[in-house]
Amino acid sequence: MQDTKEKIVGLADQLIKTKGFNSFSYKDIADPLAIRNAAVHYYFPTKADLGMAVIDQEINFMNTGIANWETLPEDQQLRHLIASFENKCNRHMVCIMGSLSPDYNTLPENMQARLRQFSASVIAWVTKCLENGQKKGIFHFKGTAGDRALLIVSNLLASLLLSRVMGETAFENISKQLLDDIL
Amino acid sequence: MQDTKEKIVGLADQLIKTKGFNSFSYKDIADPLAIRNAAVHYYFPTKADLGMAVIDQEINFMNTGIANWETLPEDQQLRHLIASFENKCNRHMVCIMGSLSPDYNTLPENMQARLRQFSASVIAWVTKCLENGQKKGIFHFKGTAGDRALLIVSNLLASLLLSRVMGETAFENISKQLLDDIL
DNA sequence: TTGTTTACTTACTAATAAGTAAGTATCTTC
DNA sequence: GAAGATACTTACTTATTAGTAAGTAAACAA
Numbered sequence: 001m002q003d004t005k006e007k008i009v010g011l012a013d014q015l016i017k018t019k020g021f022n023s024f025s026y027k028d029i030a031d032p033l034a035i036r037n038a039a040v041h042y043y044f045p046t047k048a049d050l051g052m053a054v055i056d057q058e059i060n061f062m063n064t065g066i067a068n069w070e071t072l073p074e075d076q077q078l079r080h081l082i083a084s085f086e087n088k089c090n091r092h093m094v095c096i097m098g099s100l101s102p103d104y105n106t107l108p109e110n111m112q113a114r115l116r117q118f119s120a121s122v123i124a125w126v127t128k129c130l131e132n133g134q135k136k137g138i139f140h141f142k143g144t145a146g147d148r149a150l151l152i153v154s155n156l157l158a159s160l161l162l163s164r165v166m167g168e169t170a171f172e173n174i175s176k177q178l179l180d181d182i183l
Numbered sequence: 184m185q186d187t188k189e190k191i192v193g194l195a196d197q198l199i200k201t202k203g204f205n206s207f208s209y210k211d212i213a214d215p216l217a218i219r220n221a222a223v224h225y226y227f228p229t230k231a232d233l234g235m236a237v238i239d240q241e242i243n244f245m246n247t248g249i250a251n252w253e254t255l256p257e258d259q260q261l262r263h264l265i266a267s268f269e270n271k272c273n274r275h276m277v278c279i280m281g282s283l284s285p286d287y288n289t290l291p292e293n294m295q296a297r298l299r300q301f302s303a304s305v306i307a308w309v310t311k312c313l314e315n316g317q318k319k320g321i322f323h324f325k326g327t328a329g330d331r332a333l334l335i336v337s338n339l340l341a342s343l344l345l346s347r348v349m350g351e352t353a354f355e356n357i358s359k360q361l362l363d364d365i366l
Numbered sequence: 367t368t369g370t371t372t373a374c375t376t377a378c379t380a381a382t383a384a385g386t387a388a389g390t391a392t393c394t395t396c
Numbered sequence: 397g398a399a400g401a402t403a404c405t406t407a408c409t410t411a412t413t414a415g416t417a418a419g420t421a422a423a424c425a426a
Contacts, residue, residue, distance in 0.1 A: 004373080023205040023289045025413060039374055041415065094285055101344040102282045105275075106206045112348075119348050142363065147356045150345070154357055155334065158341035161284040162333070165295075165302050173330045174337055180325065181364070187403080208383060222404055224385060 005043045007033055013054045017093040021051060021103050048108040055114045058096045059121070066125055074133030075183065078152075081126070082175050085156045089171040094160040097122075123149050130182070139182045152178055188226045190216055196237045200276040204234060204286050231291040238297045241279045242304070249308055257316030258366065261335075264309070265358050268339045272354040277343040280305075306332050313365070322365045335361055 008029055015024035026037040026047075044050035065084065069077045088095060100107065100115055107115070126149035133139035141148050159174040191212055198207035209220040209230075227233035248267065252260045271278060283290065283298055290298070309332035316322035324331050342357040 019289050020203065020205060020286050022203060023286060026415090027412080036375055037414085038376080038416080042372095042374065045415080047414070092288075097348070098341075098344070099285050101348050102277055102285050103203050103206060104347045106202050116348055119345070123349075143360060147360055150353060150356050151338065151360050154341035154345055154353075155337055157344065158281075158337035161281065161340065162302065162337055164287045165280070165284050165299055166306075170333060170337075173333050177326060177330055177334050209385090210382080219405055220384085221386080221406080225402095225404065228385080230384070 004033065004035065004039070008040055008043055008050070009053045009057055012050050013057060013096075014093070016051075016054055016096065017088070017099050020099055021047075022106060048111055051107070051111045052114060055096065055100075055111065055118060059114075059118055062118075062122065062125075073138060074129050074136065075138050075179075077129050078126075078133070078179070082156065082179070085160060086171065086175065089160055089163050089168055092164065094164065095157055098157045098161050119153075123153055126152055141182045148182065187216065187218065187222070191223055191226055191233070192236045192240055195233050196240060196279075197276070199234075199237060199279065199282050200271070203282055204230075205289060231294055234290070234294045235297060238279065238283075238294065238301060242297075242301055245301075245305065245308075256321060257312050257319065258321050258362075260312050261309075261316070261362070265339065265361070268343060269354065269358065272343055272346050272351055275347065277347065278340055281340045281344050302336075306336055309335055324365045331365065 011029050011032060012024070015028055019028075026040045029040050030037040040050070044053060065080070069080045072080070085095065097115070097119055100111070104112060104115070123146070127146045130139055130141070130145040130148055130152075134141070134145060155174050155178055159171045162170040162174075194212050194215060195207070198211055202211075209223045212223050213220040223233070227236060248263070252263045255263070268278065280298070280302055283294070287295060287298070306329070310329045313322055313324070313328040313331055313335075317324070317328065338357050338361055342354045345353040345357075
C-alpha cells in the first residue's frame with residue numbers, strides 16, 4: 001500500500017502551496033487521512049524528507065508535462081505552461097517556487113539545493129522553447145532567450161501571488177501581456 | 184523611549200522579509216534587543232498587532248519615498264522605485280508583498296485587508312506614473328497603464344524571490360528588461 | 367508453521383510558540 | 397514628595413511542534 005505515501009505527498013504539496021512549508025504541521029496531514037502523526041513520520045522521518053519528496057514530485061510532473069507537449073509548436077507549448085499556472089490560480093494556489101522561495105533561508109540545505117535545480121531546469125526549458133520558437137519565426141522579442149525566459153517565469157510566479165491578494169484578474173492581465181509581448 | 188518600539192518594528196520588518204511572518208518568533212526579536220519576550224508583548228499584545236505595525240511602516244516608507252520623487256521626470260521616478268528593490272536585493276531581502284502573499288491565507292483578517300490596501304496603492308501609483316510618462320512621450324507601451332503597472336510590480340516582486348534561489352543576476356536581468364520594454 | 371517484513375498505533379518527549387498576570391524600578395506630574 | 401503612568405521583568409500557562417521508542421496486527425516467505 002504505497003497509497004498512503006502518495007496521499008501524504010499530495011496533501012503536503014497542497015499544504016505547501018496554500019499555507020507554506022513552515023506553516024503546516026504533520027497534524028494537518030494526519031487528520032484528513034485519518035492516520036496518526038507517527039504514520040507520517042514512518043514514511044518521512046523528518047519534515048525535510050517530506051519537503052524533498054514534494055519537490056521531486058513537482059519535478060516529475062513538470063517533466064512529464066513537458067514531454068507531452070514536445071511535438072507541438074512552441075507557442076502552443078508556452079500556452080500549455082501558462083495554462084498549468086492558470087489551473088493553479090483557479091484553485092487559489094501558488095506554484096512551488098512562489099511558495100518556497102520566500103522561506104528559502106529557513107529551508108534545510110537539501111531542499112534549497114533541489115529547489116535551485118528545479119528553478120534552473122524550468123528556466124532552461126522555457127529558454128529552449130523561446131529559442132526554437134524564435135528560429136521558426138513564431139516568437140519575436142528583444143534580448144536573449146534566457147533573459148526573456150526569466151521574465152516570463154518571474155511573471156507567472158508573481159501573478160499567482162498577486163492574484164491571491166488582488167483577485168484573479170491579476171493573473172489574466174499578466175499572462176495575456178506576456179504572450180502579446182512576444183507573438 | 185519609543186526607541187524600543189521602533190526597534191521592534193524594524194526588526195520584525197527584517198524578520199518578515201528574511202524568514203517570513205510565520206517563521207519568526209518573539210524570541211527572535213527579544214534576544215537581539217536584549218529584552219524579554221514579554222516586553223515585545225507590552226508594545227504589541229498579539230503577533231497580528233506587530234504585523235500590522237510593520238505593514239503600516241512599509242506604507243509610510245512608500246509614501247514618503249513617492250513624495251520625494253514627485254517633481255522628477257516619470258522615468259526617474261520609476262528608476263527610483265526599481266532602485267529601492269535593488270537595494271532590497273543587495274541585502275538579500277524580498278519585499279513585503281513577496282514575503283506575505285504566499286502566507287496570505289494564514290494571516291489574520293486585518294493584516295490581509297491592510298496588505299490588499301498596500302498592493303492596490305502601489306499599483307495605483309505606478310499606473311499614474313506610467314500614464315503621465317506616456318502623455319509626455321517618455322514611456323511607450325501597448326495596452327493600458329494599469330495592466331503595464333501590474334506587470335512591472337509583478338516582475339519586481341518576483342525578481343527578488345528568484346534572486347534568492349538563482350542568484351542576484353536574476354534581478355539585474357529582469358529590471359533591465361522592464362525599463363527597456365517601455366523606454 | 368514459524369519468522370520476518372510492512373504498515374501502522376499508542377504513548378510519549380523535549381522544544382518552542384504565543385500570550386498573561388503580577389511585580390518593580392524609574393520617570394513624570396501635581 | 398506623593399500619585400500615577402511608563403517601561404519594562406520574572407515567572408508562568410497552554411498549545412503546538414517535530415520527532416521517537418516500543419508495541420501490534422496482518423500479510424508474506426521459508
